[in-house]
Amino acid sequence: MWAMQDGNLMPLADCKVSVLDRGYLFGDGVYEVARLYRGRPYLLTEHLDRLERSLEAMGMVGWNRRVCETRLRQLLDHAKPDSGLFYMQITRGAPSVRKHAFPSPAVDLAELMYVAPLAPHPEENYTHGCAVVTHEDIRWGRCHIKSINLLGNVFAAQYAKQRGAYEAVLVNKAGRVLEGSHTNLFWVRNGVLGTAPLTENILPGTTRDRVLSIASQQGIAVDYSPLSVEALKECDEVFITATTIEVMPVRSIDGEVVGEPGPVTNRLLRAYRDDVDRFLSIPA
Numbered sequence: 001m002w003a004m005q006d007g008n009l010m011p012l013a014d015c016k017v018s019v020l021d022r023g024y025l026f027g028d029g030v031y032e033v034a035r036l037y038r039g040r041p042y043l044l045t046e047h048l049d050r051l052e053r054s055l056e057a058m059g060m061v062g063w064n065r066r067v068c069e070t071r072l073r074q075l076l077d078h079a080k081p082d083s084g085l086f087y088m089q090i091t092r093g094a095p096s097v098r099k100h101a102f103p104s105p106a107v108d109l110a111e112l113m114y115v116a117p118l119a120p121h122p123e124e125n126y127t128h129g130c131a132v133v134t135h136e137d138i139r140w141g142r143c144h145i146k147s148i149n150l151l152g153n154v155f156a157a158q159y160a161k162q163r164g165a166y167e168a169v170l171v172n173k174a175g176r177v178l179e180g181s182h183t184n185l186f187w188v189r190n191g192v193l194g195t196a197p198l199t200e201n202i203l204p205g206t207t208r209d210r211v212l213s214i215a216s217q218q219g220i221a222v223d224y225s226p227l228s229v230e231a232l233k234e235c236d237e238v239f240i241t242a243t244t245i246e247v248m249p250v251r252s253i254d255g256e257v258v259g260e261p262g263p264v265t266n267r268l269l270r271a272y273r274d275d276v277d278r279f280l281s282i283p284a
């Protein structure tokens with residue numbers, strides 16, 4: 001696997017990080033994961049836009065988007081990946097002493113990007129839906145920032161794994177469903193698509209956004225009203241979205257069956273894949 005670390009192209013296994021790097025010490029950094037289809041990054045503009053917003057919200061200055069795009073191009077030209085993913089993270093760098101407050105004067109940000117294969121998801125997750133479990137949301141209050149500090153997500157994902165479920169749906173203190181540990185959440189009631197609004201403590205997913213545009217093109221109504229766990233279990237259809245999984249139907253929640261993938265979910269999954277095909281049909 002190939003990486004580009006601070007502008008240096010090298011095998012991923014050869015990358016080195018200082019033990020004083022603030023990402024390593026404090027989880028003080030941000031990241032992005034984009035999908036590569038036939039070696040081309042899908043929704044790259046949207047991922048880099050979100051990265052810029054994350055950096056700004058973190059008060060991290062000194063990142064240059066044009067330089068980053070050039071580096072990414074060099075990495076892709078060299079690695080020649082097929083399908084897979086592109087991971088990128090930027091931390092607040094490695095000052096000479098460990099202090100909680102931001103380094104002053106600031107030190108250079110540390111940038112890592114690499115391409116990696118993506119293990120295929122079980123096809124039956126798409127044909128019959130996946131199992132999810134609910135878990136309390138113990139994350140911090142700024143989940144719109146795609147921070148590398150992911151312990152709340154890690155605990156929830158591990159809880160799901162131990163129960164044989166694909167994903168954990170995070171529930172806030174008010175009992176409202178928000179999103180998954182690494183996915184956004186959608187539901188369908190009486191033909192109307194629902195998802196948590198961005199005013200809740202969730203990540204503005206690039207796939208979520210694309211699915212919402214597709215829904216609007218297809219004349220599917222969208223409702224952003226909050227939903228309880230109990231109401232989620234009563235929905236006609238439930239699905240999750242993310243760069244790595246596209247649109248994945250949910251078959252059961254906490255062992256209670258929602259059902260086989262429904263018509264709205266299937267329509268959106270097909271339309272999403274058509275959108276990827278359209279992207280691939282445009283010359284690079």
Ligand code: PDD
Pocket residue numbers: 033153179180181182183184203204205206207208241242243244
């Ligand atoms: N996770 N919500 C959370 C908490 C996420 O971590 C992710 C993505 C999403 C979906 O966002 P997008 O559609 O832009 O991928 C929603 C990535 C894939 C990860 O952490 O690996």
